Amino acid sequence: MMGADFHFRDKVQVGILGATGSVGQKLVQMLARHPWFMINALAASERSVGKKYKDCVHWLMPTLLPQELAEMEVSACQPGLPCRVVFSGLDSSVAGEIETQFAEAGYIVISNSRNHRMDPDVPLLIPEVNLSHLELIQFQQFPKGKIITNPNCSVIGLAMALKPLFDRFGLEAVHAVTMQAISGAGYPGVASLDIQDNIIPFIQSEEEKVETELLKILGKFQDGKIDPCSFKISAQCNRVPVSDGHTACVSVKLKSKATEQDLIEAWDAFSGAPEIVKLPTAPEKPLYYFHENYYPQPKLHRLIDKGMAVSIGRLRKCPLFDFKFTLLSHNTVRGAAGGAILNAEILLRQGQIFW
């Protein structure tokens, strides 16, 4: 078990697969000064292999690219990278196979892609919500490697906001309409002429991901597997002209009676286990409830608590279900890179990266 004597000189060497993409860049930005991890390999497609990172990345982060990373040569996404952990921001057309190869070769794979999320022995992890699901990695068949995934970027805010309601009142039905940021489509993503002055009412496979991943995340770990929960869920996903931050309008039907104040108290009291709260990337508070009618807004609230918290507001009675509210989470931070890094931090803290 990792203790308080964990020092700078002990940094764990990590690699980033898909380092040139939207999620890959956010991983580079967030890991560049991480107290526990040190980037030792950047990998991407054949288009980038052999080039200096600065020459093949279209750097879109609002911070300078550190010199040593700018000069690093981009590798192929093949085992042999000089690191123990790989973070994957790979396109889903290739992520499944490449991540399996790395796990078979003994790497700890922390993935943002959809490919392994629903595998029965792979945790779909949000540490504050379902830490017990991490036990699944014992059942993976790789000789030394492991795969851990984080949820789809539109699912993470929903899962975090619904968890305290699910635990306290039970859920019978959930209806969610999302308004998802352009950066969720990667780079270059949606053409500017398609998205400016517009809303696109379709995101490939997104509604199915919301409707399946959420049930696994809130499911119970028992007898070595996840028993998914069974409430009804319907999602409608839209792409909107916002740069970062996914918003969702949600209606819920609860199993037991509750007041608006009960829901706000449940959100307010929600917190991860003490071991999570102290992790470098963990938010101080996972959920913030705003009483102002005009909140939450992506431009104002997506970076609250390092972009790792979920903002909620506009709670009121719903004439169809019991209650409705609005939530917001940062799709490339909490919904991707930051969520992945938090997963790696809890693994390291629990002593599961070296054994």
Ligand SMILES: NC(=O)c1ccc[n+]([C@@H]2O[C@H](COP(=O)([O-])OP(=O)(O)OC[C@H]3O[C@@H](n4cnc5c(N)ncnc54)[C@H](OP(=O)(O)O)[C@@H]3O)[C@@H](O)[C@H]2O)c1
């Ligand atoms: N954007 C989000 O908000 C978000 C949130 C959660 C999860 N995700 C998931 O995270 C993953 C990455 O998303 P993204 O938005 O960052 O996509 P992206 O901007 O399109 O980046 C894709 C990355 O994959 C690499 N790649 C593509 N084909 C490859 C191949 N054949 N071999 C090796 N590398 C290859 C690209 O390298 P080159 O530059 O060399 O082509 C690039 O680094 C996806 O699975 C996505 O579903 C995204």
